[in-house]
Amino acid sequence: MKEIKKINPHDILDYGIKYFPNFRTGSNPFEFIYAYYLDGKMIGFIDYSIIYEKAEINYIAVSEEYRRKGIGEELLNYFISKLNGVSSVSLEVNVNNEGAIKFYLKNGFVKKAIRKNYYNGEDAYLMVKKLEVI
Numbered sequence: 818m819k820e821i822k823k824i825n826p827h828d829i830l831d832y833g834i835k836y837f838p839n840f841r842t843g844s845n846p847f848e849f850i851y852a853y854y855l856d857g858k859m860i861g862f863i864d865y866s867i868i869y870e871k872a873e874i875n876y877i878a879v880s881e882e883y884r885r886k887g888i889g890e891e892l893l894n895y896f897i898s899k900l901n902g903v904s905s906v907s908l909e910v911n912v913n914n915e916g917a918i919k920f921y922l923k924n925g926f927v928k929k930a931i932r933k934n935y936y937n938g939e940d941a942y943l944m945v946k947k948l949e950v951i
């Protein structure tokens with residue numbers, strides 16, 4: 818059985834550090850984290866912030882053995898479905914993270930700018946997806 822549910826920052830720490838060496842979470846009141854569970858096991862999560870009319874994806878990851886099965890897209894669409902009055906979603910992604918860049922392009926994000934030195938000597942793309950505000 819699959820389930821996406823809101824979780825607390827301390828419950829994602831070990832999982833997050835596995836995929837993001839500098840993983841930090843729970844630092845601001847605008848931040849939300851949802852985890853994807855399959856038969857009770859956490860296999861992915863999305864961590865995002867909503868700052869008035871802008872949303873930002875801080876982290877998204879799916880366990881290696883469950884990738885390319887649409888779970889990342891499910892998490893992304895779940896997050897977008899929860900947004901209300903938000904006109905754009907942005908994120909930074911390492912320019913060398915080809916898989917994630919393809920994932921975002923497939924899901925309607927466009928490259929907007931390069932952030933030089935964003936990751937300790939490595940550059941990032943700023944990617945943005947515009948949303949229709951209803």
Ligand SMILES: CC(C)(COP(=O)(O)OP(=O)(O)OC[C@H]1O[C@@H](n2cnc3c(N)ncnc32)[C@H](O)[C@@H]1OP(=O)(O)O)[C@@H](O)C(=O)NCCC(=O)NCCS
Nearest residue numbers: 876877878879884885886887888889890916917919920923
């Ligand atoms: C990015 C990530 C979350 C995608 O999760 P996922 O569950 O594998 O993604 P999906 O199965 O929903 O992929 C949807 C589509 O995106 C594209 N895509 C996803 N991963 C891809 C990859 N590695 N290479 C090329 N295209 C990819 C494909 O078009 C895919 O559809 P397809 O499998 O039918 O071809 C996952 O690769 C991950 O956890 N990466 C490590 C952490 C990371 O880098 N996060 C992003 C930086 S913040």
